[in-house]
Amino acid sequence: MANTDAGILLQLKERALTPEDAAKLVPLSIEAGWNQMEADWTFMLQSGEGKGMTDRAGRFAACALIVPLGPAVSWISMVVTAKPWRRRGLGTRLLKDRIADVRAAGKVAGLDATEHGKPIYEALGFRPLWELSRWHVKRVPAKAALPPGVELRAMRRQELKAIAMIDKVLTGLEREHVLRHLYARAPGLAYVATEASRLRGYVLGRDGRFATQIGPIVATDDATARALAARAVASAPPPFILDVPDRHKGIQAWINEAGGEAQRHFWRMTLGDAPGLAEDRPIFALAGPELA
Ligand SMILES: CC(C)(COP(=O)(O)OP(=O)(O)OC[C@H]1O[C@@H](n2cnc3c(N)ncnc32)[C@H](O)[C@@H]1OP(=O)(O)O)[C@@H](O)C(=O)NCCC(=O)NCCS
Numbered sequence: 334m335a336n337t338d339a340g341i342l343l344q345l346k347e348r349a350l351t352p353e354d355a356a357k358l359v360p361l362s363i364e365a366g367w368n369q370m371e372a373d374w375t376f377m378l379q380s381g382e383g384k385g386m387t388d389r390a391g392r393f394a395a396c397a398l399i400v401p402l403g404p405a406v407s408w409i410s411m412v413v414t415a416k417p418w419r420r421r422g423l424g425t426r427l428l429k430d431r432i433a434d435v436r437a438a439g440k441v442a443g444l445d446a447t448e449h450g451k452p453i454y455e456a457l458g459f460r461p462l463w464e465l466s467r468w469h470v471k472r473v474p475a476k477a478a479l480p481p482g483v484e485l486r487a488m489r490r491q492e493l494k495a496i497a498m499i500d501k502v503l504t505g506l507e508r509e510h511v512l513r514h515l516y517a518r519a520p521g522l523a524y525v526a527t528e529a530s531r532l533r534g535y536v537l538g539r540d541g542r543f544a545t546q547i548g549p550i551v552a553t554d555d556a557t558a559r560a561l562a563a564r565a566v567a568s569a570p571p572p573f574i575l576d577v578p579d580r581h582k583g584i585q586a587w588i589n590e591a592g593g594e595a596q597r598h599f600w601r602m603t604l605g606d607a608p609g610l611a612e613d614r615p616i617f618a619l620a621g622p623e624l625a
Contacts, residue, residue, distance in 0.1 A: 337422035345386040345394055345418075352378040354385065354393075361393055361413045368541035368574060369411075369623065376514045377410060377623065382434070384427055386418075394418040397427035399434060402443075402625055403507025406607055407435045409444040410623040424453055432457060432604060441607040445576075445599040445622035459602040462611045463578060465619065466585075466595035469544065470573040473566050474591030477559035479526070483533055485564050488523035490516060496525070496535055503551050504616055505609025511624050512549075515539050522547065522565045526557045536561040537620070544572040548618030555583035558617035562587070576619040584617050 350358070355374035362369045377383070383398030395414040399407045409431050414423045435442040445465065446454050479485065488496070493516055497509035515537040516523050522538030522545070534552025538545055547565045552558035562584060566573050576599070577584055585595075599622050603610060619625060 337426045341418070341421050341423065345388055345423075347384060347386050350378055350383040350385050350396060350398070354378065357391070358385070358393055358396060358411075361396060361415060362411065363542065364415060365413050368544055368546060368621075370540065370542050372518060373539075373623070374411070380510045380514075381407075381410070383411070384430060386423060386427070395423040395427055397424070397431045399431050400511075400624060401440075402511075403501070405440055406443050406506065406610065407438065407440045408623075408625050409435070409442050412444075412450055424450075425457070428453065428457060435604075441603055441605040443601070443603045443607060443610055443625065445619070445625070446602050447597065447599060447622075451600055451602070454602055454604075457604065459604045461600040461602050463580065463601050465576055465578045465599050465601065467597040467599070468575045468577055468585070468588045468593045469596050470566070470571060470575065470588055470591055470593040472571050472591055474563060474587055474593070476567070477563040477587055478556065479560045480554065480556045483526050483528045483557055483560070485524050485526050485560060488516065488520075488525050488535060488537070490520070492525070496532070499532055500535075500549075500551060504549075504614050505607070505612070506625050508620070508625065511620055512537060515620065519545075519569075521568050524561055524564050526552060526561055533557050534561050536565045536618075538565050538569070541574070544574045545569045546621055547573050547575045549616065549620040550575075550584075550618040551616055553615060555581065555617070558615075559584050559587045562618065576621060578616060578619075580613065581617050
């Protein structure tokens with residue numbers, strides 16, 4: 334296990350992050366090639382917490398965040414070190430600290446790991462549950478047919494609480510705050526699928542630095558998930574990104590038809606048992622690797 338390079342700690346200052354740090358953290362996610370905007374950092378630091386290391390000029394060298402997802406799980410998020418400071422133990426140090434916080438709260442830590450992060454997480458005891466891919470879509474895919482009897486309509490703000498309760502049962506995640514944030518960011522991307530007034534699925538999304546993120550998509554079946562995705566992508570200009578669990582081949586085939594490409598791979602991992610997250614849940618697209 335890597336120890337932090339001792340000299341580095343003389344050059345950097347470690348401190349707790351606040352939502353006011355959001356603008357100064359954006360360069361870290363840009364350098365990593367990620368899609369987050371200042372609004373994402375602000376939301377994660379308002380609903381969660383984190384620590385960062387700054388250089389003498391006050392620029393961020395590294396950070397790691399936690400976004401709580403109910404009493405059982407916290408999501409480790411935005412683990413990133415600026416390129417000049419990598420491979421000196423900062424990532425491991427900040428991560429160990431976040432893990433200690435999650436454990437102190439009696440929770441299980443979950444995350445979606447990039448290929449850069451996976452070896453570090455494995456060394457700290459995280460184990461992979463399932464895999465997913467980030468799909469980039471440059472043009473609007475074809476409409477997708479709805480199953481008979483299923484209808485799509487715009488999501489309403491006042492039904493978010495009820496949707497969050499169903500979402501908890503279906504996904505094992507407690508994330509009403511996440512759903513509310515996404516709805517507030519992009520109400521025009523939020524749709525529900527119903528059958529005889531009963532909820533069959535939902536989609537939300539948000540704007541991003543280089544693409545509109547479509548997700549989460551949670552649905553009872555593949556066809557409903559595709560129809561929700563098709564409705565959302567018809568509501569915003571391309572390009573889009575969707576983080577799709579690899580087991581959902583139907584929605585991938587539909588994205589493929591539109592010339593979509595899988596450009597990144599992620600591993601969903603937990604440190605400890607979280608049965609609700611390991612199961613084959615009807616999650617057709619994530620809210621994002623940083624939000625589960
Ligand atoms: C993943 C990431 C955060 C790691 O940050 P980091 O500060 O370089 O992490 P560490 O220094 O703790 O560990 C990285 C490597 O350096 C090695 N290392 C750490 N301290 C070292 C030291 N003092 N001397 C030599 N090597 C060291 C570690 O063993 C590890 O080796 P490995 O890559 O062979 O497993 C960083 O690469 C990054 O920001 N990547 C892009 C964003 C990303 O993918 N984040 C992960 C999201 S899941």
